[in-house]
Amino acid sequence: MESQKKRILIVGGYGMVGSNIARLIRQADQHIELILAGRNPQNGIALAEELNHSETAYINLKEGFELSQFKKIDLIISAVDDRSNILRETAILNGIACIAVSELGDQISPTAFLGLHKTILAPVVYAGHWQAGILTLMVRQQANKFSQIETIELAGLYDPKDSVGPLVANEVSGFVGEALIRKGGNWLSLQAKENPRTIDLHNHSSATGYPLSTLDVPSIAAFTSAKNIRFDFITGESIGTSKGVEASHDLYIIIEGTLLSGEKRKLKTILSGPKGNSHLTAVGVYLITEKILGLNGQSEQQTGGLYLPETMITTDHISNRLEEFGIEIIEETWESL
Numbered sequence: 001m002e003s004q005k006k007r008i009l010i011v012g013g014y015g016m017v018g019s020n021i022a023r024l025i026r027q028a029d030q031h032i033e034l035i036l037a038g039r040n041p042q043n044g045i046a047l048a049e050e051l052n053h054s055e056t057a058y059i060n061l062k063e064g065f066e067l068s069q070f071k072k073i074d075l076i077i078s079a080v081d082d083r084s085n086i087l088r089e090t091a092i093l094n095g096i097a098c099i100a101v102s103e104l105g106d107q108i109s110p111t112a113f114l115g116l117h118k119t120i121l122a123p124v125v126y127a128g129h130w131q132a133g134i135l136t137l138m139v140r141q142q143a144n145k146f147s148q149i150e151t152i153e154l155a156g157l158y159d160p161k162d163s164v165g166p167l168v169a170n171e172v173s174g175f176v177g178e179a180l181i182r183k184g185g186n187w188l189s190l191q192a193k194e195n196p197r198t199i200d201l202h203n204h205s206s207a208t209g210y211p212l213s214t215l216d217v218p219s220i221a222a223f224t225s226a227k228n229i230r231f232d233f234i235t236g237e238s239i240g241t242s243k244g245v246e247a248s249h250d251l252y253i254i255i256e257g258t259l260l261s262g263e264k265r266k267l268k269t270i271l272s273g274p275k276g277n278s279h280l281t282a283v284g285v286y287l288i289t290e291k292i293l294g295l296n297g298q299s300e301q302q303t304g305g306l307y308l309p310e311t312m313i314t315t316d317h318i319s320n321r322l323e324e325f326g327i328e329i330i331e332e333t334w335e336s337l
Helices: 016-028 041-051 086-094 109-117 130-143 166-172 216-224 277-293 318-324
Strands: 007-011 033-038 054-058 075-078 097-100 123-126 146-158 178-183 186-191 197-200 206-211 228-235 249-259 264-273 305-307 328-335
Touching: 007 016, 016 033, 016 041, 016 277, 033 041, 041 054, 075 086, 075 277, 086 097, 086 109, 086 123, 097 277, 109 123, 109 305, 123 277, 130 146, 130 216, 130 249, 130 264, 130 277, 130 318, 146 197, 146 216, 178 206, 178 216, 197 228, 216 228, 249 277, 264 277, 318 328
Parallel strands: 007 033, 007 075, 033 054, 075 097, 097 123, 123 305, 146 228
Antiparallel strands: 146 249, 178 186, 178 228, 197 206, 206 228, 249 264, 264 328
16 A cells, blocks of 8 residues: 555544544654544644644534545544534545544434445444444454353443543533433343432542443444443443543443353453543554554555444454553453343
């Protein structure tokens, strides 16, 4: 692949999530051209100079989006809240690869229907999962240890000491509405604040979680057939803070079912991102970018269509990949009643 000819437009490219994405891409490839776009492009000048082969651009999605103002674009990364779906729709209609990280479960249908009516020439990835798919990628790896799964309980812990940008701030305030869960094999839409759940944390304390309609829940149901699945947002002290270092962002996974050995077990997995929420999201986006463009020895994803992170990225050794980014993984098993 002639990576020096690739051009990536990151909308929100100098924000906390976007800048982390840009730095991870630059670490993997020194020649890709990066366009760091947003409503205040002057705020991205220092980052563009730091990264080399980079520039800033003005984009305000409330005013629309004109693709013609740019030269050829190979990938659009949406690191902003794009309620109008303008970036995804522009990508589909112009044969450009796209990664969108801000949508919840009820926001993807317009683009999905557009994709059903149009021929999609490049990969368009729904990555509105928690941390752009990292949680679900790990669930998929761990689910392979089971012959049958009954229940999957998920949670994302936000530490108030974790500095976050506007994109993540929208995430951490998003639990106040309705949430999609799976219970007893049925799909339910719940009022989040009326349906709390108590979650055991790393330090043997507990916190109250509220369900959130991330894309993780329906996707995990599709590949596990588990009858009970929910994702909860919780606020509390992270593993990083408890160690006296930078606040981490922690993901909790509990899978209950029958192992391949025939034993009834619960498997608890904690993923702790030591650099916080924004960096962990950026790692998820980077792994998708790596596959789309064929970075770091990956084969380039040349087939167009609608994708999820877990339908694009191999999960056989995802824990090893995550550890390369400094993400700590803790596992514990106990007998299921």
